[in-house]
Amino acid sequence: MKKPILAITIPCYNEELCIENTVNSLFEVLDDLIKKDKIDLSSFIYLVDDGSTDKTWEIISKLHNKHARVRGLKFIRNYGNQKAHIAGLLGVRKLCCDCVVSIDADLQQDQWAIEKFIDKFMQGYDIVSGIRNSRDTDTFWKKTTAICFYKTMNLLGVKIPMNHSDFRLVSKKALDILAQYPEKEIFLRGFFNEVGLKSSIVNFDVKPREQGESKFNYMTLFALALNGITSFSIMPLRIIAAVGFLMALFAVGLGLEVIYEKVILDSTPNGWATLVILLAFFGGLQLFCMGIIGEYVGQVFKEVKARPRYIIETELI
Numbered sequence: 001m002k003k004p005i006l007a008i009t010i011p012c013y014n015e016e017l018c019i020e021n022t023v024n025s026l027f028e029v030l031d032d033l034i035k036k037d038k039i040d041l042s043s044f045i046y047l048v049d050d051g052s053t054d055k056t057w058e059i060i061s062k063l064h065n066k067h068a069r070v071r072g073l074k075f076i077r078n079y080g081n082q083k084a085h086i087a088g089l090l091g092v093r094k095l096c097c098d099c100v101v102s103i104d105a106d107l108q109q110d111q112w113a114i115e116k117f118i119d120k121f122m123q124g125y126d127i128v129s130g131i132r133n134s135r136d137t138d139t140f141w142k143k144t145t146a147i148c149f150y151k152t153m154n155l156l157g158v159k160i161p162m163n164h165s166d167f168r169l170v171s172k173k174a175l176d177i178l179a180q181y182p183e184k185e186i187f188l189r190g191f192f193n194e195v196g197l198k199s200s201i202v203n204f205d206v207k208p209r210e211q212g213e214s215k216f217n218y219m220t221l222f223a224l225a226l227n228g229i230t231s232f233s234i235m236p237l238r239i240i241a242a243v244g245f246l247m248a249l250f251a252v253g254l255g256l257e258v259i260y261e262k263v264i265l266d267s268t269p270n271g272w273a274t275l276v277i278l279l280a281f282f283g284g285l286q287l288f289c290m291g292i293i294g295e296y297v298g299q300v301f302k303e304v305k306a307r308p309r310y311i312i313e314t315e316l317i
């Protein structure tokens with residue numbers, strides 16, 4: 001089998017402090033793999049500037065002018081990390097590569113694990129997901145909420161591997177399938193899991209971020225989690241229907257009970273507290289259920305407008 005052309009894609013949002021070091025470190029990885037005869041000489045790095053407001057794009061352009069194997073594109077504004085990942089994947093697909101690895105600009109993921117990804121690819125795997133050995137670099141809250149998210153996803157039938165971020169290798173075949181998906185809001189971890197290609201995992205160690213700060217806050221992480229759930233599972237809607245049915249049964253029972261007390265026992269119950277509690281409980285439950293349905297309606301709303309996924313300002317290839 002011929003040596004594969006490897007593309008490495010990196011989403012970058014205000015990463016002026018790390019980007020140059022990251023590219024240099026990835027050059028070392030590429031050179032090492034070329035020396036070991038594992039990848040083709042024309043392998044390259046593809047940086048996606050997700051509408052940065054600092055000098056990120058200037059640095060990317062400078063690197064591109066200096067090194068032919070640095071390519072990239074710039075979004076017109078910030079679209080968020082998932083869109084940047086998608087643009088990277090679809091961008092390198094056009095440039096002809098055999099496989100692509102996505103990695104973060106802060107290089108928190110161990111870039112030397114890329115060799116193991118390539119080995120798996122050569123064994124015939126189309127999707128290789130990087131799994132963190134631990135979450136020690138995360139705060140307690142991030143760790144807890146992440147665990148809850150993965151557990152919920154698995155319960156809802158979306159079997160994404162625990163502790164997998166977007167550090168993964170995918171083959172050209174997987175990219176061709178991705179390109180056929182018209183939906184705008186793709187949650188990549190869910191997508192590559194359900195696509196049905198041969199997949200494997202590689203374990204790696206997470207390093208603390210050295211420069212700059214995390215671009216995610218709890219709101220953006222919550223939005224990502226909701227997006228992940230609502231774009232891959234309709235289980236919450238089914239749960240709502242089931243809960244609604246049980247509540248209706250309960251209401252029938254309660255009604256019979258009240259009629260019995262009124263007609264047979266002729267006791268006028270002073271159930272004020274019960275009433276208030278039930279009212280508040282059902283009011284809350286209804287609002288919560290409407291919120292979940294609203295999330296799905298929101299997804300439909302976003303998709304039905306069929307707006308472009310993102311707008312590219314410039315591309316350097």
Ligand code: UDP
Pocket residue numbers: 010011012013014015050078079080081084103104105106108213214215216
């Ligand atoms: N990122 C992006 N757009 C955003 C937010 C983040 O492209 O709106 C990129 C960021 O530059 C980095 C990756 O996504 O390459 C992961 O972000 P970060 O390291 O801040 O997240 P954390 O590791 O804290 O989860």
Ligand code: MG
Pocket residue numbers: 104106108209214
């Ligand atoms: Mg990071």
